[in-house]
Amino acid sequence: MELFAVPGLPEVREGDDLAALIDDAVDLRSDDVVCVASTVVSKAEGRAFDLDAFPPSPRAVEVAERLADCTGEQKDPRFAQAVLEESTELIMEAPFLLTATHFGHVGVNAGIDRSNVPDHDLLLLPKRPTESAARIRAGIDADRVVVTDTSGRPFRHGQRGVAIGWDGLPASRDWRGEADRDGRELGVTVQNVVDELAAAANLVAGEGDGGTPVVVVRGWSFGDHDGSNAHFRAVAGDFVRQALREWRYDP
Structure with missing residues (x-):
């Protein structure tokens, strides 16, 4: 697969047709994944x-x-x-x-x-990023859109790109029930592909005053796997969140 930033996009203003700006700037293929920084989505949506x-x-x-x-x-x-x-x-x-x-x-x-x-x-941030992704997808020639943001992570230094909205592809692909190289059945592996695409796109997009807000991922395939739109962990099973609710900062 290859990734490339879309050059020449103007400063996005409230009310701009972001999908049209993207479609005018690059020749897209139907199987491309278009990763769009939440910054420009928010600007277009008046946030x-x-x-x-x-x-x-x-x-x-x-x-x-x-x-x-x-x-x-x-x-x-x-x-x-x-x-x-x-x-x-x-x-x-x-x-x-x-x-x-x-x-x-x-x-x-x-x-x-x-x-x-x-x-x-x-x-x-956009109010409903997945709806934003669907609107962009409806106005471009590509069938898959991911809205990205940069976010810190527990237990890691620094930030990476993450997906906050997506349309046209599942959030995760499920490897459970498939076999590893030794024939053992996988029991827990669910791969969050929209986060991985967002992180890869962030490497190309850059940061600071040199950043480019739209990256095209070309040649990536979801493959023959079950998919799921489970992305944000459910509160009932988020034990880290539950622990943090009880924790108090004591400098």
Whole structure:
């Protein structure tokens, strides 16, 4: 398989037809996987805001003060309010905000970005990224779309690309019941392919001011496997999340 960034895309603004911009910029094949950074999806969908759009509640003030006490740095309660509004749960409140978003993604600060937003203070994640992926897919010549973001991981340093929305392919391929090279039946292997595609695309897309927001994956095949759209771990079986709910930061 090969991956390449789509060159020449303009700065995306609210209301832009992102699918049309992509389709005009590159000749796509039906079996391509088009990986689109959530940044440009959010910009097209009008998810850029100023801090003043989030007047802080008493809870946001409390959260900001707690963070300031832990880190020794002043925290804006308006930012805390934005995080609260974009989250269904604060899993951790210190020394940083680990949250669950309305669509199931767990990450720091509800994935709110403060970089590459030229006209506003904040860029929120798309409200429903899988629906965003479906809209993009409907307007391009490729049959598979993954909306990506960068996210940190437990037990690892640094960030990697992850999938937060997808359409036209299952999230995972299931190897259970198939045999390994020694003929043993696989019992637990479920491969999260949308995350792996997002991580590969992130290597090509780059970061910072040199980043390109759309990457095409060409020549990749899902193969003859069962598939599943299970992606975000169910809360009932997420024992790490359950443990973090009981943990308290003690500097």
